[in-house]
Amino acid sequence: MTYIPNTDNDRRIMLEAIGIKSIDQLFSDIPESHRDPDLKLQEALSEMDVLAHLKAIANENESLEQLLCFAGGGWYDHYVPAFVDQLMLRSEFYTSYTPYQPEISQGTLQAIYEFQSMICDLTQLDVANASMYDGGSALAEAITVAVNTTGRTRVVIAETVDPAYASVARTYASPLDITICSAKNFDVGENGVMIECQERLRSEINDETACVVLQRPNFFGWLEDYATVIQCAKRCGAVVIVVGDPVSLGLIKPPGELGADIAVGELRHLVGPPAFGGPGAGYFATTSKFLRSVPGRIAGRTKDNAGRNGYVLTLRTREQDIRRERASSNICTNEALVALGATMHMAALGKTGLQHLARLCLENAHLAVDKLTGNSFRLGTNRPFVREFPLKCPVPAHEIVDSLASDGILPGIDLGQFWPELSHHLLVAFTEKTNDKAVDRLINALGAME
Amino acid sequence: MKEEPVIYELSSPGRVGVQLPPLRKPQKGIDEYLPTEEIRDELPLPEVSQIDVVRHFVRLSQLNFSIDTDMYPLGSCTMKYNPKINEVTGRLSGLSAIHPYQPDGQIQGVLKLLWNLQGLLSEIAGFPGVTLQPSAGAQGEFTGLMLIRAMLTEKGSPRSKVLIPDSAHGTNPATATMCGYKSIGIPSGPDGEIDIEAIERLLDDDVAAIMMTVPNTLGVFETRIEKVCDMAHTVGAQVYCDGANMNAMVGRVRPGDLGIDVMHLNLHKTFSTPHGGGGPGAGALCVKKHLIPYLPGPTVAIDKDDQYFRQHSLSKSIGKVHSNMGNFGNLIRAYTYILSNGKSGLKSIADNAVLNANYVRVRLRDRYDLPFDRTCMHEVVFSGTRQKALGASTLDIAKRLIDYGFHPPTIYFPLIVPEAIMIEPTETESRETIDRFIEALVAIADEAEFDSSILRSAPVSAPLGRLDEATAARQPDLRYSPR
């Protein structure tokens, strides 16, 4: 096989050195009755045929190359500049292992340090780790930190937090006697989803609450006013966890300024197309008081034996390979390469670029709202939004999604799949790609559904 | 080495490295869209041009060792060649430009690929059920123990203990804790295998599972694995297998046939998806029939018209472990790899991986202590105690290998071997490369005898010398701040 360099002659020489006659002898520890099963598999395809097969499978999809995408829900169809993928293809990055040998891993280590710096700047918090699997597991592990540091087991999650994240958090919480209370902080009115955050959320928070989980912009795209909820949480000694889209953070107040103790979210859309939702990369940032409870890898700056600046993985005693059964997280492999791509893109965007990008999303979303006014689509709550909003439709949302496919449009996400009472609600998201022309196409296509 | 500045130090106000579409004219203030109290004041990100970013990261990349640089003999990590075709298929827009919330009808290809891959892994590992949701091996372990917990809970009690060999990866005991279990250590016997008598002593009806690694982290195949499975099942416990070492078995034995109930496969090890400097990985989880009802949803299913669909809720599911359906990008690569190898190719992976490891074992056993001198599987564990007595620790040997152009092996693991040096050559290294590696370790053994200070001052040819990890931990500097 192509990827195995040894020839029969090599194998003969090596067997001789070992002092055995055949490779079969090396497998004699395996119970004989189970050795060498006759696997029902095809023989190898040539590289050309493998590629043809994968292309054929790819062609069975309607990809975002063909569709105009207004679907979001945490997964946004951004244009990522070409240089990002070109650099991620540097094999010194993608074929290297976790940087446990710092002398020959400075590239990865310094990039992690820069990543951590940017996440801290973006969220206005003190410490960030090298990444989590995705936004969902980042939230689940943030809750573990809150439970371990407060010694409390009651967790309040606003209903407007990404339902997929909440679902992962529930799975992680279930074996640890953590009670998750979902605070239903929205209602459905005549005009659509109505946010009623403050009162219901506050009423769930008390002296037994380990943490309160909020999202900004929330899953519907709105900026809820959490000031009194956060105040209430602080008064009760609960940890405040805020989930958030990193692009929107180019414009809106960062979680650190709002009083969040931990901020988590998903970075995939800064790195490439949604890839059916994985691999993503979860960011995890917190205040210095939780430094020793942070899950996963952290890089730090130090000096080498000649006094030169260098980087290492540090505070390693938090991690599973050292702390073993006393570790509160088992994370080992993370999403380093995706985090690297996000670092490169954030660096190139910089202050001006990220604001500009977020603003393009904002302008396109507002343009759409202006154009939708007056027809039978409704917007619900009059809250500020950045790039996404739920649209109350005259027909079930899934019918719109199915129908607009023939126009080459993915008009959004059917919210009925998460909340049956929102079956007539379409979650519509905007990026720099959904420009004036795109918005017009959407409006026309929706108009035909009235 | 010329020091590479932190990207922030390259910043110059007003610079931007991307070419975005223009904003609308006439430009409105942000406060016409958002209330002022919602608008952020400061955004202290660096301001650099695209060429600054590109050169910075290319220069950083040049400071890294990688598989594409030279042999990377990290035990238990399976640093094999990452085929380039995988990067091409993983980037096909028809597979990567897919939104996770697109309706099933639009993504038949995606679902078909998942379905096919589940089938291939099921056949290779010998388990009827597969979930591709876990993002990495450790999340596979978590998912696996959660399935066991759910099944046992339904039978009356989740039980409280998990038995784990003292040679296990740290993720195993950490996973047990996350799943609400107490870890109980099982000592290894004198032959390097799990101690059956110890299991007999420790096993009772409060044990939920035995977590094993096969072959174990000493590189030894557990010859009594079937007996261990029988013993566990007799008291109603389950056997979890950490599949980090599947590269030794692929095509040669199906772990499911040995009686194991649950096993994860690290697709970034055995199935060649790149490690990416620490991730992303993919930890497919394989289960026996009795655990299928508890798998995380959604799962892929096929209807009578051959249409694939996402089945959202299995009745007894433990819930989701991933925001979507796993690291699909990695799954495309693993699928590509399995098709590229085919039936005979997969078997020759194990054959050559095990041959290469035994060749290293035999050629180095005169120069390095070999605590368990028996046929090994895909990796071999030496001990640096002889060199330690001469003043050169295993860490020194590892660092000196850098000067010979190789990545160090895994060191100080497994914990039960003093001064452990764990070598996994993988099947993708040639005899000549392995000979070069062996010669380097022989030369280092000579150096240790001649003047061990050479080893203690290594590496001398790397971009940096040894780093001060104590100061890094005592005075953590974890983010850039202008100084």
Next chain:
Amino acid sequence: MNDQILPSDLKYTREHEWIKIEGREGLIGITDYAQSQLGDVVYVELPTPGTTFAQADTFGVVESVKAVSDLYMPIGGQVVAKNDTLLDNPEKINENPYGNGWIIKIEVDTEYNTDDLLDAEQYEKLVNDLHP
């Protein structure tokens, strides 16, 4: 292990803590052997003064770059002081484990038991048995 310093006026635990009892007061730290096995100490978790622990209870944690170790009470008592300089300068444990690298001061229980503790000679034997 003849290069280990072992003051003869201290009592030792099998887990490598030492205690110096003077009247009602006990000063506790870890041994020179313990610090050498841990390597560079980078972090110490100290108990709040006022807390009472029984003999063999865990009262804190000491961490090096690549190891974590619990600290055990040689005898029961109430913490009256902790060595706060260790928070910024944990290396003092490496530099002077029996001096300014002390960890806590306790008021010993009125009835305490030193039967399980070792004297310097016994502790030296324990260490030598660990490293023949």
